[in-house]
Structure formats: C-alpha cells, structure tokens
Amino acid sequence: MAKAKIFVARAVFPEIVEYLAQHFEVQSNQSDQVLNKDQLAQHLADKDGAFTTGSDRIDGELLAACPRLKICANMAVGFNNFDLDAMTARGVLATNTPDVLTETTADFGFALMMATARRMTESEHYLRAGKWTKWSYDMFAGSDVHGATLGILGMGRIGQGIARRGAHGFGMKVIYHNRSRLDAATEAECKAHYVSKEELLKTADHLVLVLPYSASSHHAIGAAEIGLMKPTATLVNIARGGIVDDAALAQALREGRIAAAGLDVFEGEPKVHPDLLTVPNVVLTPHIASASVPTRLAMARLAADNLVEFFSKGKALTPLNPQALAKH
Ligand code: GLV
Numbered sequence: 001m002a003k004a005k006i007f008v009a010r011a012v013f014p015e016i017v018e019y020l021a022q023h024f025e026v027q028s029n030q031s032d033q034v035l036n037k038d039q040l041a042q043h044l045a046d047k048d049g050a051f052t053t054g055s056d057r058i059d060g061e062l063l064a065a066c067p068r069l070k071i072c073a074n075m076a077v078g079f080n081n082f083d084l085d086a087m088t089a090r091g092v093l094a095t096n097t098p099d100v101l102t103e104t105t106a107d108f109g110f111a112l113m114m115a116t117a118r119r120m121t122e123s124e125h126y127l128r129a130g131k132w133t134k135w136s137y138d139m140f141a142g143s144d145v146h147g148a149t150l151g152i153l154g155m156g157r158i159g160q161g162i163a164r165r166g167a168h169g170f171g172m173k174v175i176y177h178n179r180s181r182l183d184a185a186t187e188a189e190c191k192a193h194y195v196s197k198e199e200l201l202k203t204a205d206h207l208v209l210v211l212p213y214s215a216s217s218h219h220a221i222g223a224a225e226i227g228l229m230k231p232t233a234t235l236v237n238i239a240r241g242g243i244v245d246d247a248a249l250a251q252a253l254r255e256g257r258i259a260a261a262g263l264d265v266f267e268g269e270p271k272v273h274p275d276l277l278t279v280p281n282v283v284l285t286p287h288i289a290s291a292s293v294p295t296r297l298a299m300a301r302l303a304a305d306n307l308v309e310f311f312s313k314g315k316a317l318t319p320l321n322p323q324a325l326a327k328h
Pocket of ligand 1: 079
C-alpha cells in the first residue's frame with residue numbers, strides 16, 4: 001500500500017522528521033518559512049495528514065482546498081488555530097499534545113509570576129543600562145510571593161500545577177475560578193478554594209490566567225476586570241493572546257492601576273501591542289511557556305505518534321474530535 005503523504009508545516013526536531021519518514025512520505029518545511037493561508041493550502045492540497053503548530057490556521061476554507069486531508073496533529077495543547085466544527089463536519093481528525101507539557105508550563109507560569117512580582121526584568125534593564133550607581137532602600141521593591149494570595153483563572157491541568165506549586169512550595173493561599181468547580185479531592189490536593197470571578201479579581205495578589213481561548217474568553221480580562229484588581233496586584237497571562245485586552249492592560253500598567261504584569265502570549269502575536277513595549281512594569285516573553293528541550297521533544301513525538309496511530313490503527317492517542325472518525 002502507498003505510504004500516506006504528510007506535510008510538516010513548521011521546522012521540528014530532525015529526529016522527529018526522520019521518525020515520520022519511517023512511516024510516511026514526508027514533505028517538511030524545515031527552512032521554517034512562515035506560510036500564509038494560500039501557501040499552507042497549496043502544501044496540503046495533496047496530503048493525507050498534517051503536522052501543525054499553533055501558528056497554522058486550519059479552517060473550512062482551507063479544508064475545502066485540501067480534500068485528501070484526514071488528520072491534523074497539532075504540536076500544542078491549545079487548538080484555537082483549528083476550526084474544530086469545520087474539521088468535524090469534513091471528517092478531519094484533530095489532535096493536540098496534552099499532559100506532556102503540564103509541569104513544564106506550570107514551572108514557567110510560576111517563574112513568570114515571580115519575575116513579575118519581584119520586578120526582575122525591569123531591574124535587569126536598569127542594570128544593563130548602566131544606571132545602577134548606589135544601593136537604595138526601595139530600589140525595585142516589589143511584592144512577596146510566599147504567603148500571598150494566588151488567584152488562578154482556568155483550573156485545568158496547568159492551573160492545578162501552578163496551584164500545587166504555590167500552596168505546597170510557597171505557602172500561598174490559592175483561590176480559583178473555572179467554568180466548572182473541581183472535585184473535592186483535587187481541590188484538597190491543590191489546597192485551592194473556588195470563588196466567583198469577581199472575588200478572584202478583587203482578592204488575588206497574583207492572578208495567573210490559564211484558561212483556553214474561545215469566543216467566550218475573548219477579552220475576559222479588560223479594563224473593567226483590571227479595575228476590580230488591587231493596585232498592588234500582578235497579572236500573568238500564559239494562556240492565549242486575546243484573553244487579555246492588551247491595550248487596556250498597557251494603559252492600566254502605565255497608570256499604576258495594577259503593579260505589574262507578566263505576559264507570554266499576545267493579541268495578534270508575534271506582534272506585540274506597542275504600548276506594552278514602552279511600559280516598564282511588564283515582563284514580556286515570546287510564547288515559550290512549554291519550551292524546555294525535553295518537553296518540546298515530547299510534544300513533537302506525541303504529535304507524530306498521533307499521525308502514526310491514526311494511519312496504522314484508524315484512531316489517535318489524544319483526539320479532540322473523535323466524532324470525526326465516524327465520517328470515515
Ligand atoms: C502552547 O501555547 C500550547 O498550546 O501548547
């Protein structure tokens with residue numbers, strides 16, 4: 001039987017491309033050219049499967065141009081680059097990479113919160129600029145993390161990982177809000193207390209966003225929500241761009257309405273709102289929360305294994321829309 005044809009949409013570890021090549025006829029974008037919609041559609045027009053990343057948009061228009069496509073394996077846990085309804089309607093299976101990145105991403109969320117609270121990048125810029133000439137009692141004095149109230153919006157696997165770090169490692173009081181409340185055993189394990197979104201905003205000393213992006217979470221944190229936060233509070237977004245209204249956040253940071261923010265994701269990234277680049281009290285990182293070498297390798301391997309499993313056994317390891325299989 002002829003091998004299935006796969007397109008790897010962005011550069012990935014060479015060993016993963018080699019692994020895929022053992023199973024499939026592989027075309028790979030190892031030069032890492034960022035493909036526009038038409039270029040992606042051209043590459044996928046004669047392919048049976050795609051290895052995608054969060055920057056590759058798969059929607060109804062693209063699928064109409066790619067009639068052979070049966071599976072898109074995303075190397076990300078988030079999948080807002082997929083129009084899942086359109087994929088299901090066309091019988092195209094979608095997969096993501098949950099679990100393998102949970103602890104690494106929680107590490108990063110916690111690190112970003114600490115860097116934000118303790119003003120690490122702001123003070124580093126000051127030092128690098130040669131402005132450090134003497135000790136002073138309040139130089140870059142920030143807020144404490146240990147013993148503070150950690151608020152988590154979105155309490156999935158990564159949110160729970162951050163809660164455990166805060167509660168068990170730093171003696172933080174953990175409060176959270178989520179679409180659905182966790183079961184009592186998980187709440188106890190995370191030492192986390194369920195509160196309304198309003199109470200979360202009003203009470204948290206450090207608020208971390210870990211909710212998935214969807215139309216309903218668009219601008220879940222805007223001027224009104226920031227207005228409820230303590231002026232001493234910090235805000236961290238490791239979830240998705242678009243969950244925070246970046247323009248409103250930049251204005252709030254400039255006006256000192258909250259103390260500081262840490263952002264790993266941005267509306268319209270890799271573009272960053274210009275106002276965020278000029279306010280000092282924000283830590284900015286380029287969407288790297290899952291980027292440890294072992295974890296990125298595990299994510300790539302899981303995405304590849306989803307393709308292998310699908311073409312050899314007709315199912316996938318981590319499907320997002322298993323109902324698409326019924327159409328085959
Ligand atoms: C990263 O943002 C991911 O969704 O894996």
